Amino acid sequence: MTDPTTTPPVDSPVPTFSDLAAEQHPTLDPTGEPTVDPTSTITTRRPEPIDAGRIELSEAPRAVLSCTDVSCYYGAFRAVNEVTMDIGVHEITALIGPSGCGKSTILRALNRMNDLIPGTRVEGTIAYHGMDIYAKDVDPIEVRRRIGMVFQKPNPFPKSIYDNVAYGPKVTGMKVSNMDDVVEQSLRDAALWDEVKDKLKQSAYGLSGGQQQRLCIARTIAVKPEVILMDEPCSALDPIATARIEDLMLELRDDYTIVIVTHNMQQAARVADRTAFFTAEAAEGNGDRTGHLVEFAETTKIFSTPSDPRTEDYISGRFG
Amino acid sequence: MSTISAGAGPSTTSRGPRPSSEPPTSLRSTRPRYGEKAAYAFLVVAAGVSILTTVGIVLSLLLPALQFFREVSVLEFLTGTSWTPRFQQKSYGVLPLITGTLWTTAIALSVSIPIGLGAAIYLSEYASTRTRKIFKPTLELLAGVPSVVYGLFAVVFVGPVVLNQWLGIEVGTFSVLAAGLVLGVMIIPTVASLSEDAMSAVPRSLREASYGLGANRMRTVLRVVFPAAISGIAAAIVLGLSRAVGETMIVAMAAGSQAKMVTNPLEGGQTMTGFIASAALGDSVQGSLDYYTLFAVGLALFVITLIINLISIRLVNRFREEY
Amino acid sequence: MATITAEPMSDARPLTAASHGERNPQSLVFLILLWLSLAFGLLVLAVLLVTTFLDGLPRMDSALFTNYASQLNPETAGARAAILGSALVIGVTALMAIPIGIAAASYLEEFASRKSRFAKYVELNVQNLAAVPAIIYGMLAAAAAVAIGLQRNTVLAGGIALALLILPVVIVSTREALRAVPQEIRQGSLALGASPMQTLQRQTLPAAIPGIATGTILALSRAMGEAAPLLLLGGLVFVQFDPNGLLSGFTTMPIQIFNWAGRSQEEFQQLAAAASIVLLVLVIAMNGVAIVIRNKFSNPR
Numbered sequence: 001m002t003d004p005t006t007t008p009p010v011d012s013p014v015p016t017f018s019d020l021a022a023e024q025h026p027t028l029d030p031t032g033e034p035t036v037d038p039t040s041t042i043t044t045r046r047p048e049p050i051d052a053g054r055i056e057l058s059e060a061p062r063a064v065l066s067c068t069d070v071s072c073y074y075g076a077f078r079a080v081n082e083v084t085m086d087i088g089v090h091e092i093t094a095l096i097g098p099s100g101c102g103k104s105t106i107l108r109a110l111n112r113m114n115d116l117i118p119g120t121r122v123e124g125t126i127a128y129h130g131m132d133i134y135a136k137d138v139d140p141i142e143v144r145r146r147i148g149m150v151f152q153k154p155n156p157f158p159k160s161i162y163d164n165v166a167y168g169p170k171v172t173g174m175k176v177s178n179m180d181d182v183v184e185q186s187l188r189d190a191a192l193w194d195e196v197k198d199k200l201k202q203s204a205y206g207l208s209g210g211q212q213q214r215l216c217i218a219r220t221i222a223v224k225p226e227v228i229l230m231d232e233p234c235s236a237l238d239p240i241a242t243a244r245i246e247d248l249m250l251e252l253r254d255d256y257t258i259v260i261v262t263h264n265m266q267q268a269a270r271v272a273d274r275t276a277f278f279t280a281e282a283a284e285g286n287g288d289r290t291g292h293l294v295e296f297a298e299t300t301k302i303f304s305t306p307s308d309p310r311t312e313d314y315i316s317g318r319f320g
Numbered sequence: 321m322s323t324i325s326a327g328a329g330p331s332t333t334s335r336g337p338r339p340s341s342e343p344p345t346s347l348r349s350t351r352p353r354y355g356e357k358a359a360y361a362f363l364v365v366a367a368g369v370s371i372l373t374t375v376g377i378v379l380s381l382l383l384p385a386l387q388f389f390r391e392v393s394v395l396e397f398l399t400g401t402s403w404t405p406r407f408q409q410k411s412y413g414v415l416p417l418i419t420g421t422l423w424t425t426a427i428a429l430s431v432s433i434p435i436g437l438g439a440a441i442y443l444s445e446y447a448s449t450r451t452r453k454i455f456k457p458t459l460e461l462l463a464g465v466p467s468v469v470y471g472l473f474a475v476v477f478v479g480p481v482v483l484n485q486w487l488g489i490e491v492g493t494f495s496v497l498a499a500g501l502v503l504g505v506m507i508i509p510t511v512a513s514l515s516e517d518a519m520s521a522v523p524r525s526l527r528e529a530s531y532g533l534g535a536n537r538m539r540t541v542l543r544v545v546f547p548a549a550i551s552g553i554a555a556a557i558v559l560g561l562s563r564a565v566g567e568t569m570i571v572a573m574a575a576g577s578q579a580k581m582v583t584n585p586l587e588g589g590q591t592m593t594g595f596i597a598s599a600a601l602g603d604s605v606q607g608s609l610d611y612y613t614l615f616a617v618g619l620a621l622f623v624i625t626l627i628i629n630l631i632s633i634r635l636v637n638r639f640r641e642e643y
Numbered sequence: 644m645a646t647i648t649a650e651p652m653s654d655a656r657p658l659t660a661a662s663h664g665e666r667n668p669q670s671l672v673f674l675i676l677l678w679l680s681l682a683f684g685l686l687v688l689a690v691l692l693v694t695t696f697l698d699g700l701p702r703m704d705s706a707l708f709t710n711y712a713s714q715l716n717p718e719t720a721g722a723r724a725a726i727l728g729s730a731l732v733i734g735v736t737a738l739m740a741i742p743i744g745i746a747a748a749s750y751l752e753e754f755a756s757r758k759s760r761f762a763k764y765v766e767l768n769v770q771n772l773a774a775v776p777a778i779i780y781g782m783l784a785a786a787a788a789v790a791i792g793l794q795r796n797t798v799l800a801g802g803i804a805l806a807l808l809i810l811p812v813v814i815v816s817t818r819e820a821l822r823a824v825p826q827e828i829r830q831g832s833l834a835l836g837a838s839p840m841q842t843l844q845r846q847t848l849p850a851a852i853p854g855i856a857t858g859t860i861l862a863l864s865r866a867m868g869e870a871a872p873l874l875l876l877g878g879l880v881f882v883q884f885d886p887n888g889l890l891s892g893f894t895t896m897p898i899q900i901f902n903w904a905g906r907s908q909e910e911f912q913q914l915a916a917a918a919s920i921v922l923l924v925l926v927i928a929m930n931g932v933a934i935v936i937r938n939k940f941s942n943p944r
Binding site: 367369371376435437462603615628 | 775
């Protein structure tokens, strides 16, 4: 077993699709933590950060979203504690960590989807291009128009494929000269056009899971947001569909900024430019686990030379 | 940039115009959305209609009733045993009407409770899913039959044929018994439906525990399921009671319009609702005592059903909490 | 080591007797009683339908539909005014109860916060109003009509009475239909930047339409069969003209049946039965449509 700390794979060749498919996709054990089959053909146990044409990352991200001391509360329970990190523009940022460490909570705080749950509260500042999105005069609808979200379980509307994609531009009042063009372009950008171009008027429910998720991505990009949040977008999909969505993410990165929560370390290693590792720790003796941001750095660094021993333990599978 | 795209089509051609790379200047609302504010106001007003309705009911009963009580003392109203607002010798004791309501309701419950519960137990515990699917909606159809049709049935069939001919029970054109029986049939679905829901909601584990101890189905139903569902069943019965008290057409058509202290169900008698119906059809001059009498009885009816309903609501909420 | 021997139970029965637990006379009698209960309910329904049908059949002629009611000539009397009146009043009822009911249910289900006292009062009121006797709604409508200067025996007043009567039912069934729409649909819409009202109008309500339709049709079929609320509006019993507008006088099928049933001549009883057939057909048809809609659209996707 090669020692990953001495041979960082910087110049690996651009992998082909069959390489990715051949890589052992980890399965989730019942506690939801990724496990790696020790008999896989890849000899290293830790996920190898793949440099699939990675952009040269500057030391600090050019921030489109920045969190400063953000804590999220459900009533009196603090779910996430004092997160400070910047989401870089045109980057893919992954939030990884064991279950219950607040990754999804933080993600949903970024586009004010937590507002929908009564009793939630956010302290600290989340700034979008410098503007506090929780300020008093901010309209959450405007926030969500610019920061979109794709959910864990594909949730297309009970309408036709066309209407699913056209819905966003319609309700947000986008000036559209030709809706057909917008729909086609969005479906193309989501790598779904060829599969559905002949059945645009059919119900979205007739599509497979992977197609439905790409449809959800298509309708999200139809409103031309700046940031796309993805909450475990592939966890309900099979490996082939997952791989296609990961490809799609890499393509979308040119035009959007993507933040993805994932349980799958290998996925983070494959697609993310930067990775944030969260963990949950029991707070002040009452047994409730509060999430903390442990480490946030370029993916290559997280997976090869993490600074924090907790990160090291997580990514080498010592704890889930 | 990798072009991994198994079957996803050309990925870099004709990309749409890039999203504007200029940061937005503000996150304030861009459109005033007046239409939505108006729609929201409509929703709130619509919700308020219910409160207005209750207020309206109370006022429309209370104000004329107060006029009535200016001339007739509350004591006489509540304790008098003679109700003769139309005769020369007027007396305004409401007890006769209350006995009429009590008798019809009691007969109705004595029909609907055993049969409703029996049907409910059968459908919930014994019937196959298919049987249930067919017979539950059919039973609900009993609730859909208009009450005038029930009233006609009582007058034309139950009285003369069932009671007189088949059972040999002598009744006149009007009888509290005929009215009560048909009223009971009408509320069978009310009792059955809610009881069946209550029993179906009892968790399987309770039944299995009973079977595991060696009890047979009858014992399980009677000793385990039934007691567990008791608050739902109580709610069902109270709801049936409320409907029986408030029903007008059946009793107006079949029980008669003779207000007296009912002691013999084979005779006719007038209920509170029956009186209101017949008074409404009669010609009472607006503003006269006759006219206000209607509302006094209406108020009494409303108060009685309100009490019953509040009990029922509390039972239903308790039943919902348990499961 | 002591051997443990099991003492046979004194009244041990072989295991094959387990099924006897279900076969004992008590259980059988119980089961028969239960079955009889169900059968009784269905039997009475059947007898009611059959006797009404047989009684009314002789008068199921075209005169029933084309002629007006008459005090003196039961042979030629018809329910024309009542049929048209019912149709008109139910239309008015629907126009009032459906929008208000859907709006109120939407408010309670989608917009009201858990802590809102207003919402709690509304809910309590709806629950109570659902069980208020029908005749009291007549009193309310009569008083309301007088208060706004409307004549009591008008189609509009009748519509108001029936609409208020069925409003709680419409609200409750619409709320259930809204609750059945999966939360993910709303979240998907909001995440795209739609407002809550847009989400309601364009996603939630359309998705809830089958459930709303079922509840509404059942409520309207109940309104069609009600006579008590209309009795207090007065002047409905002897109507010999077609209703011609919101302010026109009118009568309805249930009122006509009530009137005819109260006459002593047998011909009038027949008429009452014939009109009952028509009313029953309409009510059963509406119930059937509602059930079909419910079954057709209740498949989870």
